[in-house]
Amino acid sequence: MTKKIEAILREEKxxxxxxxxxxxxxxxxxxxxxxxxxxxxxxxxxxxxxxxHVDLLPRVQLNIVLSDHNVDRTVDTICKAAQTGNIGDGLIFIYPVDEVVRIRTSERGRQALTYAGDIDTR
Ligand SMILES: Nc1ncnc2c1ncn2[C@@H]1O[C@H](COP(=O)(O)OP(=O)(O)OP(=O)(O)O)[C@@H](O)[C@H]1O
Ligand SMILES: [Mg+2]
Incomplete structure (x- = not known):
């Protein structure tokens, strides 16, 4: 299964x-x-x-699509790095992803999510 992590972070993090x-x-x-x-x-x-009152605060949204066996490690890494302990540190949303297509090669699924030297090759 493929997932998408959407992390809302402080810009300075x-x-x-x-x-x-x-x-x-x-x-x-x-x-x-x-x-x-x-x-x-x-x-x-x-x-x-x-x-x-300021209604809307600037944040960055970091999107990562990855295999589900890498989700926990990635979420832990984001939390550790992004945490200040103060209100407004952000949120992480995790979604299922139906399909991934690499346009250059028309590869799909896991093939389209393979990167040289990435988390799965270590
Ligand atoms: N329910 C939500 N849906 C989508 N985006 C959200 C939601 N809640 C917060 N965000 C986004 O995440 C950013 C950071 O939220 P924030 O860290 O303030 O969450 P919180 O739930 O209020 O936690 P805390 O109490 O630590 O502040 C917000 O500025 C907004 O961009
Ligand atoms: Mg808040």
Whole structure:
């Protein structure tokens, strides 16, 4: 089975998370800038003219499609690298993926998810 990990992270944690993932052999990924809020519904900022509410906070979304036997290790690695212990550290969502197709070769499934030197070849 193939899964997709969608991790919402603090922007300043992206570099350290990517380095940690590289160390365990995660190769293919996709990063998107997003704005959102969790259960606190944004934050209250105090400025010179008073305080105001910011609804949507900038975050990065890191997407990785991988074999399910690598999911736990990858999620643990992301958590360790991304955690500050403060509210707003982010969330990780895990989805099933029906199919993967590498366009250049028309390879499908596991073949399309094989990368030289990746987590499965270590
Ligand atoms: N239910 C959700 N669905 C989709 N995206 C979400 C959801 N909740 C949070 N997010 C995204 O994740 C980001 C970080 O959320 P956040 O870490 O604040 O989660 P939380 O559940 O409020 O946990 P905490 O109490 O640690 O703050 C949000 O800014 C938003 O982009
Ligand atoms: Mg929150």
């Amino acid at each position: 992206l570099d350290v998370v990517m380095a940690a993932l590289r160390d365990i052999g995660i190769v293919g990924m996709n990063v998107i800038e997003v704005r959102g809020h969790g259960r606190q519904g944004g934050i209250e900022l105090v400025g010179r003219t008073g305080s105001y």
